[in-house]
Amino acid sequence: xxxxxxxxxxxxxxxxxxxxxxxxxxxxxxxxxxxxxxxxxxxxxxxxxxxxxxxxxxxxxxxxxxxxxxxxxxxxxxxxxxxxxxxxxxxxxxxxxxxxxxxxxxxxxxxxxxxxxxxxxxxxxxxxxxxxxxxxxxxxxxxxxxxxxxxxxxxxxxxxxxxxxxxxxxxxxxxxxxxxxxxxxxxxxxxxxxxxxxxxxxxxxxxxxxxxxxxxxxxxxxxxxxxxxxxxxxxxxxxxxxxxxxxxxxxxxxxxxxxxxxxxxxxxxxxxxxxxxxxxxxxxxxxxxxxxxxxxxxxxxxxxxxxxxxxxxxxxxxxxxxxxxxxxxxxxxxxxxxxxxxxxxxxxxxxxxxxxxxxxxxxxxxxxxxxxxxxxxxxxxxxxxxx
Amino acid sequence: xxxxxxxxxxxxxxxxxxxxxxxxxxxxxxxxxxxxxxxxxxxxxxxxxxxxxxxxxxxxxxxxxxxxxxxxxxxxxxxxxxxxxxxxxxxxxxxxxxxxxxxxxxxxxxxxxxxxxxxxxxxxxxxxxxxxxxxxxxxxxxxxxxxxxxxxxxxxxxxxxxxxxxxxxxxxxxxxxxxxxxxxxxxxxxxxxxxxxxxxxxxxxxxxxxxxxxxxxxxxxxxxxxxxxxxxxxxxxxxxxxxxxxxxxxxxxxxxxxxxxxxxxxxxxxxxxxxxxxxxxxxxxxxxxxxxxxxxxxxxxxxxxxxxxxxxxxxxxxxxxxxxxxxxxxxxxxxxxxxxxxxxxxxxxxxxxxxxxxxxxxxxxxxxxxxxxxxxxxxxxxxxxxx
Numbered sequence: 001x002x003x004x005x006x007x008x009x010x011x012x013x014x015x016x017x018x019x020x021x022x023x024x025x026x027x028x029x030x031x032x033x034x035x036x037x038x039x040x041x042x043x044x045x046x047x048x049x050x051x052x053x054x055x056x057x058x059x060x061x062x063x064x065x066x067x068x069x070x071x072x073x074x075x076x077x078x079x080x081x082x083x084x085x086x087x088x089x090x091x092x093x094x095x096x097x098x099x100x101x102x103x104x105x106x107x108x109x110x111x112x113x114x115x116x117x118x119x120x121x122x123x124x125x126x127x128x129x130x131x132x133x134x135x136x137x138x139x140x141x142x143x144x145x146x147x148x149x150x151x152x153x154x155x156x157x158x159x160x161x162x163x164x165x166x167x168x169x170x171x172x173x174x175x176x177x178x179x180x181x182x183x184x185x186x187x188x189x190x191x192x193x194x195x196x197x198x199x200x201x202x203x204x205x206x207x208x209x210x211x212x213x214x215x216x217x218x219x220x221x222x223x224x225x226x227x228x229x230x231x232x233x234x235x236x237x238x239x240x241x242x243x244x245x246x247x248x249x250x251x252x253x254x255x256x257x258x259x260x261x262x263x264x265x266x267x268x269x270x271x272x273x274x275x276x277x278x279x280x281x282x283x284x285x286x287x288x289x290x291x292x293x294x295x296x297x298x299x300x301x302x303x304x305x306x307x308x309x310x311x312x313x314x315x316x317x318x319x320x321x322x323x324x325x326x327x328x329x330x331x332x333x334x335x336x337x338x339x340x341x342x343x344x345x346x347x348x349x350x351x352x353x354x355x356x357x358x359x360x361x362x363x364x365x366x367x368x369x370x371x372x373x374x375x376x377x378x379x380x381x382x383x384x385x386x387x
Numbered sequence: 388x389x390x391x392x393x394x395x396x397x398x399x400x401x402x403x404x405x406x407x408x409x410x411x412x413x414x415x416x417x418x419x420x421x422x423x424x425x426x427x428x429x430x431x432x433x434x435x436x437x438x439x440x441x442x443x444x445x446x447x448x449x450x451x452x453x454x455x456x457x458x459x460x461x462x463x464x465x466x467x468x469x470x471x472x473x474x475x476x477x478x479x480x481x482x483x484x485x486x487x488x489x490x491x492x493x494x495x496x497x498x499x500x501x502x503x504x505x506x507x508x509x510x511x512x513x514x515x516x517x518x519x520x521x522x523x524x525x526x527x528x529x530x531x532x533x534x535x536x537x538x539x540x541x542x543x544x545x546x547x548x549x550x551x552x553x554x555x556x557x558x559x560x561x562x563x564x565x566x567x568x569x570x571x572x573x574x575x576x577x578x579x580x581x582x583x584x585x586x587x588x589x590x591x592x593x594x595x596x597x598x599x600x601x602x603x604x605x606x607x608x609x610x611x612x613x614x615x616x617x618x619x620x621x622x623x624x625x626x627x628x629x630x631x632x633x634x635x636x637x638x639x640x641x642x643x644x645x646x647x648x649x650x651x652x653x654x655x656x657x658x659x660x661x662x663x664x665x666x667x668x669x670x671x672x673x674x675x676x677x678x679x680x681x682x683x684x685x686x687x688x689x690x691x692x693x694x695x696x697x698x699x700x701x702x703x704x705x706x707x708x709x710x711x712x713x714x715x716x717x718x719x720x721x722x723x724x725x726x727x728x729x730x731x732x733x734x735x736x737x738x739x740x741x742x743x744x745x746x747x748x749x750x751x752x753x754x755x756x757x758x759x760x761x762x763x764x765x766x767x768x769x770x771x772x773x774x
Contacts, residue, residue: 087695271690293690300687303658303680306702308474313700315693 032058032066035355035364036104036140040092042084046373049082049105051365054097056144060117063147067129069386070161072109072138073350074375075169076292077319081105088319090135104137109384110164111143113152123152128159130168130333132326134319139368141355141386151330158341162383166198166347171336172329173291173318174202174267178210180321181287181314182264186211189258191281192267193217193245193274194294196227198381201234201348203267208235209344215254215263217245217278234346245277254281265289272297284310291316348381355386419445419453422742422751423491423527427479429471433760436469436492438752441484443531447504450534454516456773457548459496459525460737461762462556463679464706468492475706477522491524496771497551498530500539510539515546517555517720519713521706526755528742528773538717545728549770553585553734558723559716560678560705561589561654565597567708568674568701569652573598576645578668579654580604580632580661581681583614585768588621588735590654595622596731602641602650604632604665621733632664641668652676659684671697678703735768742773 034056039048060066080086082105092101113127123129129150131138136149153164177199178184190207194200195216207214216231218224220241228239238257244250262283268275269292279288279301288311290299305311322329339345353371355364371382421443426435447453467473469492479488500514510516516537518525523536540551564586565571577594581587582603594601605614607628615626625644631637649670655662656679666675666688675698677686692698709716726732740758742751758769 087691290690290693292694298687298689299693300685301700302685303677303702304474306677306686306700307679307704308702310702310704310707313688313693315690315695315697317694317697320697 031055032142034140034142035361036096036137037106037365037368038096038098038102038104039082040098040100040102042082045079045082045376046369049365049369049372051361051368052096052098052102053361053364056142058115060115060120060144062117062119064117064144065113065120065123065129065147065150066115067111067143067145067150068114069138069141069143069355069384070110070112070128071165071352071383071385072106073166073381073383074106074372075108076375077169078105078107078139079372079376081107088134090137103135104140104143106137106139107131107135108165108168109136109138110153110161111138114142116147120147122147123150123154128153128156128161128164130164130330132330134323139384151333153334153337155341156337159337161385162350162352163340163347164337165383166350166381167333167336167340169318170198171202171206171345171347172322172332173316174199175206175332175336176318176321177267177289177291177316178203178206178212178265180316181289181312184210184212184265187213187261189213189215189261189263190265190267191215191217191263191278192269193242193278194269194292195231195236195239197269197292197294198348199269199291200267201231201346204231204234204236205345209339213237213258215240215257215281217242217274242274242277245281246273251281262286267291268299269294271295271299273300275299276301279305279311279313282309282311286311288313289316290314291318350381350383351379352383352385355384418442419529421527421529422748423483423524424493424752424755425483425485425489425491426469427485427487427489429469432466432469432763433756436752436756436759438748438755439483439485439489439491440748440751443529445502447502447507447531449504449506451504451531452500452507452510452516452534452537453502454498454530454532454537455501456525456528456530456742456771457497457499457515458552458739458770458772459493460553460768460770461493461759462495463762464556465492465494465526466759466763468494475521477524490522491527491530493524493526494518494522495552495555496523496525497540497548498525503534507534509534510537510541515540515543515548515551517551517717519717521710526771538720540721540724542728543724546724548772549737549739550727550734551724552770553737553768554720554723554727556705557585558589558593558732558734559709559719560703561586562593562719562723563705563708564654564676564678564703565590565593565599565652567703568676568699571597571599571652574600574648576600576602576648576650577652577654578602578604578650578665579656580629580665581656581679582618582623582626584656584679584681585735586654586656586678588618589732591618591621591623592732596726600624600645602627602644602668604629604661629661629664632668633660638668649673654678655686656681658682658686660687662686663688666692666698666700669696669698673698675700676703677701678705737768737770738766739770739772742771 035053038052090103132151133149216236216239264286266278266288268290271293272295375382425439477490519538520536603623603626651673653665653675655677658680659682762769
């Protein structure tokens, strides 16, 4: 399936390239077949999502852009949204042609610009594009979008689709958290838990670029030494276990590393005891920033930590910042992609899951559900790739 | 005992007034008998403190000031300090003449200036004086202090000693918390627990003066209606119980009061579930400020409150602010005393405990310990008054 404007036996990629050059009235009457992962009510994610094949207009009008998916990851926030436990709810509509109101799921990914409407100025066929708004619906093979809702990536020759697909949420979150709460200077320390998460890895690398030093907490694990080596290779100064982070005795080791320099920032994506542990490492006046809750445990802190240690606890929600500063968000994504293309920033390990036009609609759906289940099982980051 | 420069049968007060006028070489050789509540190690407060009678120089030199106690309250922080659980520890010395290092306890109170050294310019006999530094040792009947360590109150004709003795800690804390975290405008709402505490009552009144509106949480109690009436008379807009604050159903009542105007500030002196309750009333981006922990329970908040509601949790420790801004603190105390003298601010209910020169040293100690025990038992605010 895929782009069917040219039913002349071209592979989709070839058709895509050709389409990229041929914009005009000739193809006005054609439609494009798109497949999407949609849902119509909240609940257990694997039960709620279903594949949906539909035709979309292949000729973008005015400010519209015809997009073809390159790659889209499955993030925890996407899953929480389908579970109905995410505070931002997408709009259910019938605009995809469903009989009941539905929404195309997925919030992150990268598309290729296939055609542009006559009034589009910010991108051209062949460019890549990231969603520039929330709830874009990235788990679909083709889409018509408003050009204003996109962040076009004009220069992508040194990037892979998977790299570009994963820049919007995690590296940007890390980048923002390292600058929004404390004015850290080169040589300053921060501490984080879940340090091997996508945000954690990004924070290590961004911190290192800025000359910051980091103490990185990961779960106790059999392959701790390998993990330590991996994170150290990204720029982590120290990698420790949750057990070490919770130990009062271990504080002297940390003191020897930092020479008792104040740790003013702690990044928390775990919650529970792990959050308490890293908050105790903070100096007077330090800031604890929560951006995740992998342990699903609430955050507990002694009153004295607030009153006498003057600790400040905050949360960070990138979506809200992006809503308020859409252009800053777009620029940040482009900046980070530039770092990636220059080899200065590494994206984390992923498992790719292929969508192809050779799959039936059912196979398309099953491929996705298998990836989603792997994501729910904690089997690492899953990315859908459309070839 | 007391000031014994004039052993001529004058009452202490008369002697004090006379001394206030006679400064010079005539009395240079006299000494003053002072009694203090001292301790030399941390532990159970009633067991640790003891009375101590000693002579002090009655002729202040250079920048010194001879002070006579008027009144001093017993605050939770004083008790915590003796327990050794307060983060700021006073300096144990032998300067009072004890054989082992000790410290005079008490951090808040008001003295009368009896005599001033030749270089003192900031106060004169007859003025009152508040401690201008931490760990002053207010639980003593007479003292020699550096004039720079005092906050002189020149105009006190409309003030009682008890009013002046209690301005340094609680009203100042309330005043600062209402201005340091959120730029509240007239008509804005705040919420607080422990609303019948000294800080709570101060926040109600200071808030009202600024045109703020308050929702005040107090413990469920048999005399709730009387408490509600009392706090309302101070300016509380609404007074509710902990049970109501914790109830999800009660939210609609609060919404009807506020017309869903955002509550941006919550003041917490309880901790535990009470803190969680009031934090849930906060609007997006709101601030929870902890200044006490009456429940002795840690503060627990959902990760989502931080991430998605953008709640900020802080603590407030007046001592630290005072250490950094000693002159601001002094001015704030004078401003609040002016409000009190104008009848615009009411200090809360207290129990007074009298120290007199007619008491033996042992009676002096027992009077204090009885008051301290009442304070530990939760029998309301205890104030020592020296007559």
